[in-house]
Amino acid sequence: MLGLLLRVVLRPGLVKPCRLVKPMSVNILPERSSHHQDNLPKLPVPPLRQTFERYLLMLEPLLSEEEMDHTRKLVKEFLIPEGVGDRLQRSLERRASNKENWLTEWWMQSAYLDSRMPVAVYSSPGVVLPRMTFQDRQGQMRFAAKLISGVLDFKQMIDNETLPIEYLGGKPLCMDQYYQILSSCRIPGPKRDTVVNHAIGKVAPTHITVVHNFQFFVLDVYNSDGSPLTVDQIYMQLEKIWNSSLQSNKEPIGILTSQHRNTWGKPTTTSSRTRQIRSLSVLSRRAYSRCV
Numbered sequence: 001m002l003g004l005l006l007r008v009v010l011r012p013g014l015v016k017p018c019r020l021v022k023p024m025s026v027n028i029l030p031e032r033s034s035h036h037q038d039n040l041p042k043l044p045v046p047p048l049r050q051t052f053e054r055y056l057l058m059l060e061p062l063l064s065e066e067e068m069d070h071t072r073k074l075v076k077e078f079l080i081p082e083g084v085g086d087r088l089q090r091s092l093e094r095r096a097s098n099k100e101n102w103l104t105e106w107w108m109q110s111a112y113l114d115s116r117m118p119v120a121v122y123s124s125p126g127v128v129l130p131r132m133t134f135q136d137r138q139g140q141m142r143f144a145a146k147l148i149s150g151v152l153d154f155k156q157m158i159d160n161e162t163l164p165i166e167y168l169g170g171k172p173l174c175m176d177q178y179y180q181i182l183s184s185c186r187i188p189g190p191k192r193d194t195v196v197n198h199a200i201g202k203v204a205p206t207h208i209t210v211v212h213n214f215q216f217f218v219l220d221v222y223n224s225d226g227s228p229l230t231v232d233q234i235y236m237q238l239e240k241i242w243n244s245s246l247q248s249n250k251e252p253i254g255i256l257t258s259q260h261r262n263t264w265g266k267p268t269t270t271s272s273r274t275r276q277i278r279s280l281s282v283l284s285r286r287a288y289s290r291c292v
Contacts, residue, residue: 036165036172043101048089049079112186113193119186120258141242145235148208148290152221152228155182159204188265209289210238214252215245 052075059071078085096102112123134140157163158179166173183199198205206222219237221229229237256264 037175040100040172040174042096042099043103045089045093045096045102048085052079052085108195109192113195116261118258118260137242138239141238142231142235144290145231145238148221148234149228149231151182156228158182159199188261190262190265193261193265210241211254211289211291212241212245213248214250214254216254217241217245 056068056072056075060068063071077083092102099105115123117123132143134143158181163175163178165175179199180195180197183205184195184197187194187196207218207220210217210219219234219241221234223229
């Protein structure tokens with residue numbers, strides 16, 4: 001049946017469920033952003049010799065003349081016809097013929113997932129909003145509710161593939177990255193992290209996580225009929241979360257996300273406590289996280 005309930009589900013220690021009013025649904029006129037996706041050109045593989053011409057040009061201001069002579073010698077050996085360079089170039093061209101972007105996977109691994117430095121500061125993207133002046137805490141909570149509601153509207157466009165297509169020089173750009181933003185989680189590992197996009201599964205996440213005073217709350221942001229909560233409904237739940245987390249003597253589990261990736265990876269791979277594993281799974285499956 002169509003429920004009028006919003007569940008703010010908290011694994012041990014979060015707030016209790018409460019009853020809310022059924023919200024109005026939002027209708028968006030479809031304009032499928034994947035319309036041009038299949039027609040976008042693939043990332044080309046530069047000619048081998050052109051690559052090394054630019055490589056040497058880049059090194060000139062950085063190396064001494066003796067070092068440049070040595071580098072030119074190595075490059076000349078590498079570019080011998082039917083040598084190592086040509087064989088590797090053909091292998092790269094074969095890879096490019098079978099993939100939309102031959103660099104994406106390698107770039108994701110080497111530039112991000114292989115890095116063992118803390119994600120915060122070193123890797124995590126951030127958004128800076130205009131400076132806001134709030135008269136009281138309620139004003140701050142209401143602004144946070146509007147921001148969450150705006151993210152849900154954005155998520156609906158992602159889910160329906162109705163994001164406006166971006167153009168550069170009159171040509172459509174690839175929109176694929178937008179579909180990796182929400183419901184994704186970077187899982188720490190002992191040697192390499194992995195990225196999981198829960199929106200691709202059979203059941204997409206219907207909750208977000210809200211963080212306050214070191215405590216993590218699981219907030220369902222959709223009703224049982226699939227409609228998103230209104231700003232007022234979200235505001236009510238943020239107030240409940242705030243009032244339920246006034247104590248600041250809780251274990252600051254969130255600090256793990258700022259640790260060296262190997263350190264953070266140990267609790268997620270060696271934990272033998274069923275409750276901890278279940279809690280981490282719920283947190284990783286959220287649509288996104290919000291600190292208040």
